Amino acid sequence: MRVAVVSPFLDRQHGTEMCVVEQIERFVSKYGWSIDLYAQQVSQVQGVRAPHDADAASGIYWHRISEIPGPHLLKFVWWFIANHYRRWLDRRAGRLRADLLYTPGTNCLDADAIVVHIVFRAFYEQARAELSLRRVPLKMWPRIIHRKLYYHLIMFLERKIYRDPGVTLIAVSGKIAAQLKRYLGRVDAILIPDTVDTSRFTPETRQQRRQELRKAFCYSVQDFVLLLIGNDWKKKGLDNLLLALAGLRDLPVRLLVVGKDDQLLYNAMLRQLGLRHIVSFKTPSPEVVQFYAVADAYVGPSLEDAFNLPILEAMACGLPVIASSQTGASENINDRENGLILPDPHDHKHLADLIRELYTDSPFRSRIAAAAAEFVRTNCSWEQNTSATCQVLETILARRRSSMA
Numbered sequence: 295m296r297v298a299v300v301s302p303f304l305d306r307q308h309g310t311e312m313c314v315v316e317q318i319e320r321f322v323s324k325y326g327w328s329i330d331l332y333a334q335q336v337s338q339v340q341g342v343r344a345p346h347d348a349d350a351a352s353g354i355y356w357h358r359i360s361e362i363p364g365p366h367l368l369k370f371v372w373w374f375i376a377n378h379y380r381r382w383l384d385r386r387a388g389r390l391r392a393d394l395l396y397t398p399g400t401n402c403l404d405a406d407a408i409v410v411h412i413v414f415r416a417f418y419e420q421a422r423a424e425l426s427l428r429r430v431p432l433k434m435w436p437r438i439i440h441r442k443l444y445y446h447l448i449m450f451l452e453r454k455i456y457r458d459p460g461v462t463l464i465a466v467s468g469k470i471a472a473q474l475k476r477y478l479g480r481v482d483a484i485l486i487p488d489t490v491d492t493s494r495f496t497p498e499t500r501q502q503r504r505q506e507l508r509k510a511f512c513y514s515v516q517d518f519v520l521l522l523i524g525n526d527w528k529k530k531g532l533d534n535l536l537l538a539l540a541g542l543r544d545l546p547v548r549l550l551v552v553g554k555d556d557q558l559l560y561n562a563m564l565r566q567l568g569l570r571h572i573v574s575f576k577t578p579s580p581e582v583v584q585f586y587a588v589a590d591a592y593v594g595p596s597l598e599d600a601f602n603l604p605i606l607e608a609m610a611c612g613l614p615v616i617a618s619s620q621t622g623a624s625e626n627i628n629d630r631e632n633g634l635i636l637p638d639p640h641d642h643k644h645l646a647d648l649i650r651e652l653y654t655d656s657p658f659r660s661r662i663a664a665a666a667a668e669f670v671r672t673n674c675s676w677e678q679n680t681s682a683t684c685q686v687l688e689t690i691l692a693r694r695r696s697s698m699a
Contacts, residue, residue, distance in 0.1 A: 295691065296328040297321065298381070298392035300401045302359075302373050303335035307578040308525065309603035310398050310411045313466075313488050313679075315339050320680040322352055329354040330392050332377050334361045338580055345389060357384065367444045378402060393691050400451035406690055408455070409464040409683075410483070410600065413473040414448045417529060417598035420620065420639075424528050424597070430559070437556060441528075456480060462690055464683065466601045467622025486682045487625075488601045489674035490610050495583065497612030497667050503587040511574075511588045513548060518653050520549045521589035521613075523582070523604040524596075527555045531595030531618060533563070537642035538595075538649060540567040545653055549573045552585050586611040591652050591659070595639045596621045606674065609633065609666035614659045616648050626673075632665035 299318055306312045319340050321327040331354055336342055342354050359380055362372045381402075384390035394406040425442055427435055456463060456478045463483040465471035474480040513519055520539075524530035532551065539549060549572060557575050564570045576585070582604075586592070592608035592615045599621035606623050608615050609632070617624040618639040627633035634648050652659050 295325070295394070295687070296330065296392045297687065298330040298332065298390060298395045300332045300377055300381075300395065300397040300405070302333060302370075302401065304331070304333055304337070304339055305335070306338040306580055307582065309488070309601070313409075313411075313603070314398055316491070316676045317680050317683055318354060320676065321684065322354055324680070325684060326352045328352050330390055331356045332359055332381060333357075334359045334373060357381075357390075365440055367440055367447065370444065370447070374401065378404075394687055396687065400448055400455055403455060405455070405461055407462040407464060407687060409466065409486075410456070410470050410474065411466050411488075412598075412600040413470060413477055414445055414452055415477045416473045418445050418449060420597040421528055424533060431562065434559060437559065452478065462686065464686060468625055469620075469622040470600045484686055486679060486686070487622075487674075488603055488606070489676055489679050490603065490606050490670065491676060492610055492671055492674060495586070495607045495610035495670075497664075499583055500587045500611040500613070503584065507584050507587045511550070513588060514546075516546045517548045518546055518591070519589045520547060520591055520593050520649065521552070521585055521608070522549065522593055523552045523578075523585065524602070525553045525555055525578075527551070527553065527560070529597055529599065530602075531597050531639050532560065534640055534642040534645060535593060535595050536560070536563060536567060536569060536573070538646040539569055539572065541643065541646040542649060543568075545650065547572065547649065547653065550576065550585065550589065552576045552578055552582075554578060582607070583611070586613060589613055591616065591649070593645075593649065594618060594621055594623070595636055595645055597639050599623070606670060610670040610674075612663045612667040614652055614663045615666060616645070616652070626669065627666075630662070632662055632669050634662070 301314055304311045304315050306315060318329050328351055336356050342356050345355050345357050359376050381390055395404060396407045397405045398409045398411055425438055427438055430438055463480055465483040465485050466488045471483045471485050474483045564573055586608055592613045594602050594605045594617045596602055596618045601622040605615055605617050615633040616636055617627055617633060618636050620639050624635050627635055629635040636645055
């Protein structure tokens with residue numbers, strides 16, 4: 295099979311993109327498929343080659359899409375138009391003869407199958423109050439307005455694309471499947487949960503690197519380090535996590551935030567709450583295991599999250615986890631058995647209580663961390679995910695060929 299995959303970028307530093315990387319590498323290595331990859335940036339993907347015309351050749355062929363500088367909204371609009379135009383040119387020239395088009399999210403109007411990692415309509419309802427201009431200084435208004443315009447564009451594309459019954463939707467969690475039904479009327483979404491590389495994320499790897507990395511990150515033995523990974527910090531619940539930390543001043547708690555977002559939006563809040571000395575920000579790295587190695591617990595109080603892969607990665611590494619009930623990854627947690635669930639991500643007082651419990655009750659912390667690692671080891675694999683996705687794509691192609699016969 296030859297599949298065209300459309301995604302602005304692919305790497306192993308971002309959850310959605312990493313999932314696509316894991317899938318397409320296995321499509322090639324296990325099933326012998328050929329992938330025509332339309333993207334602006336590609337890194338950490340094995341076996342990427344230049345565009346190729348040979349229909350039978352197995353491999354990943356990167357058709358580079360141009361980029362422009364500017365705000366995210368403008369860059370996305372350019373990407374959306376440019377990838378359609380490039381594929382139209384390639385089809386006319388005979389360089390693109392894919393059987394199906396597969397994409398994560400609202401990247402194109404002509405996809406055959408879309409894996410849905412977030413329903414922006416549901417997220418926007420949760421984050422609407424946080425995006426109020428009255429909550430931020432005047433100098434921050436352009437950033438907030440830009441973000442709201444971007445969200446509205448994506449919600450428009452969701453209505454346009456996801457409501458088309460001819461497009462097969464794959465939900466990465468039961469939560470996403472329910473949101474697709476509620477907001478977009480799609481009752482036929484196929485559930486294929488995200489997972490992690492259980493050979494890479496292990497308690498053993500985390501423990502082996504812990505001591506040296508704690509020193510490198512300048513954390514003491516007494517520090518209780520909380521970790522949050524994600525690129526949209528509003529969505530990831532950073533505001534309420536900071537409010538929770540303000541109620542834990544008597545504990546040696548530190549917070550490490552890893553991701554790409556605008557730290558300037560939080561400087562005033564950190565200063566007001568007196569937290570600047572205990573919160574550190576780091577940019578993402580391909581060696582994401584290092585962040586789990588320095589942490590004592592992972593906190594994921596997302597306002598809205600289709601899955602939130604770092605939660606599952608943290609569990610695989612043997613970290614105790616606090617997960618919002620509004621994140622799809624919480625479907626892997628039995629509360630107080632292999633993790634803790636925060637029912638209301640806006641309840642920063644309850645979040646503070648859960649963090650305090652993890653800090654003060656070491657046996658409980660160790661017990662749920664060990665249970666988390668065992669759960670992921672025995673229940674999650676990329677082979678299962680890829681096999682299920684492969685079956686969906688093959689079914690779509692068989693149905694199309696049958697209708698044309």
